[in-house]
Amino acid sequence: MTSKFEKKQKPQMNTTPREQAVSFLHRSQKILIVAPQQWHEDEVAGMLALQNVLLQAGKEAVAIAPNDLPKNLEFMGGAEKLSKDLGEQSDFVISIATNKANVDKVKYNMKEDSVDILVSPKDGFFSPSDVSFLQSAGKFDVIVALGLESLEKAGKVFESNTQLFASTPILNIAVSAGNDFFGTVNLVDPSRSSVCELLLELIEKTEGLSVDKKIATMLLTGVIGRTGSFQEPTTTASAFETSAKLQSMGAEQSEIIEHLFKMKSFSTLKIWGRILSNYEVDPVHRIGWSSIVKADFELAEAKPENVENMVDELLRHTKGTELAVLFIEEKGKTVIQVRSAQPNINFRDLQASLGGGGELVPNGLNFTIAKKGVAEVQFEFLKLLLQSQKDRLHIPQEVEMQKVELTETVHPAQTSFAMIDDSNQPAVSPTPPAIVPFEAPEQPHESVKTDVGATKTAEVVIDPNNKKVPDWLKQSFPK
Numbered sequence: 001m002t003s004k005f006e007k008k009q010k011p012q013m014n015t016t017p018r019e020q021a022v023s024f025l026h027r028s029q030k031i032l033i034v035a036p037q038q039w040h041e042d043e044v045a046g047m048l049a050l051q052n053v054l055l056q057a058g059k060e061a062v063a064i065a066p067n068d069l070p071k072n073l074e075f076m077g078g079a080e081k082l083s084k085d086l087g088e089q090s091d092f093v094i095s096i097a098t099n100k101a102n103v104d105k106v107k108y109n110m111k112e113d114s115v116d117i118l119v120s121p122k123d124g125f126f127s128p129s130d131v132s133f134l135q136s137a138g139k140f141d142v143i144v145a146l147g148l149e150s151l152e153k154a155g156k157v158f159e160s161n162t163q164l165f166a167s168t169p170i171l172n173i174a175v176s177a178g179n180d181f182f183g184t185v186n187l188v189d190p191s192r193s194s195v196c197e198l199l200l201e202l203i204e205k206t207e208g209l210s211v212d213k214k215i216a217t218m219l220l221t222g223v224i225g226r227t228g229s230f231q232e233p234t235t236t237a238s239a240f241e242t243s244a245k246l247q248s249m250g251a252e253q254s255e256i257i258e259h260l261f262k263m264k265s266f267s268t269l270k271i272w273g274r275i276l277s278n279y280e281v282d283p284v285h286r287i288g289w290s291s292i293v294k295a296d297f298e299l300a301e302a303k304p305e306n307v308e309n310m311v312d313e314l315l316r317h318t319k320g321t322e323l324a325v326l327f328i329e330e331k332g333k334t335v336i337q338v339r340s341a342q343p344n345i346n347f348r349d350l351q352a353s354l355g356g357g358g359e360l361v362p363n364g365l366n367f368t369i370a371k372k373g374v375a376e377v378q379f380e381f382l383k384l385l386l387q388s389q390k391d392r393l394h395i396p397q398e399v400e401m402q403k404v405e406l407t408e409t410v411h412p413a414q415t416s417f418a419m420i421d422d423s424n425q426p427a428v429s430p431t432p433p434a435i436v437p438f439e440a441p442e443q444p445h446e447s448v449k450t451d452v453g454a455t456k457t458a459e460v461v462i463d464p465n466n467k468k469v470p471d472w473l474k475q476s477f478p479k
Helices: 017-027 041-056 071-076 162-167 195-205 213-227 237-248 253-262 266-277 294-300 310-316 347-353 374-393
Strands: 030-034 060-063 091-096 103-110 115-121 131-136 142-146 170-174 185-188 280-282 287-292 323-330 333-340 359-361 364-370
Touching (some): 017 170, 017 185, 017 195, 041 060, 041 071, 041 142, 041 213, 071 213, 170 195, 195 213, 213 237, 266 287, 266 294, 266 310, 287 310, 287 374, 310 323, 310 333, 323 374, 333 374, 347 359, 347 364, 347 374
Parallel strands (some): 030 060, 030 142, 142 170, 170 185, 287 323
Antiparallel strands (some): 091 131, 103 115, 280 287, 323 333, 333 364
16 A cells, blocks of 8 residues: 655665765755754754755755754854744645535635635535635655654644645655654664764765855764764764764864853753752662752743753763653653663663653653653652663562662762762762661572572671771771
8 A cells, every 4th residue: 555655756766865865955946854843953953054055055945943943052053044834835725625516617806804715616506614724835846854753753844734745755864763764765874873974975975065164063063962972872983983074174063062061051050950959879770860840940940941961961970870760840741751871772672661652762762741740650650660670680579679869968978979989889988877778688699509408608808908998887897
């Protein structure tokens, strides 16, 4: 069965997807660029770069921005060229069903503040129920989809113009392995770290298109943003090669780092402080989590966009934690962000173990729970996550959650944010803890039964001269 989105224009089958993509960009004059409703620095920078390159080449390029440009990306410029929707590009279409009567004549009468359209039937009659309305976006030679896993991820621009997407060739450019391959041409390469890497290659190979210092900075912004300044586990060798090439073209790496990672508003710093003060870790199940509610946003005078990528920061700077979770309470919903830097975690399996739903994103998952606050969803979600880690790490079922809170009342010398020091050993407190956070249960490898049912034991010898042994523990040694 043919998909309703199968394109009328087919690419030549004796060429590679890259060659087909280059051909589309070269031959097309009027181009529509779309990105995910929930976009990332990579898609933002890629959209700006591609639109500017096409405009400089004398082509007509319309870029639909799903949201306002993030404050930290305004330094790139070009936001004034983005459109919220197709706007003036659209035609308003009045459709009349003709299954009850055939049309004889159509006339219209222009008035001062209205237009009357007169439709005369040959036979029968028309009624209001025969009339429908829709928005037509006009015609484009090609639609370039950046970083979309499916067309539905484009949000309103797709929902309002399904006929346009059904009748126009689509160039699908993405790096996600979860891509639906919905395009006429699918340039999907999971071996690349970012969409901007693919765009640089296309621009360089397309006749008439060129990269200047401004475009190079935009593309490098996408690469650095997607890879977390080359620290994310998805960073590949091609990301470093692309970065070096873009810098040779004049890209301002220091300016990008300054805006993406160093410059933070006071509101952002305050809300990050709330997240850190609420952060808890379970070193046994290797998970960390924090939450912020509406009251936190009000106290910090912050907005949800101030916590973008914070969960990635938690994961990046917490040793021994495989999964980081951030619960964000917004108006009428709770957003749950799950991230991991472990290459052996299958996010589709994790998604299923967490009840399904949600959205696959780079290095993790996003869930949106409507009409519930953090207090209503956190416990059940963590319980599912805990079970998933038990199954994956082969932790006995009787081992309970081991919570270690990081609060403002704890002196920095009494704990370690990572819970593990540089020698990969548990951090030691120089003063006796008021409450022991948990009692580690005996693990299967800690006792070995002999043939006669006896149990072999081992003594643990602690050297009191070891500098890592706290004074309060030394006092318990025999004189």
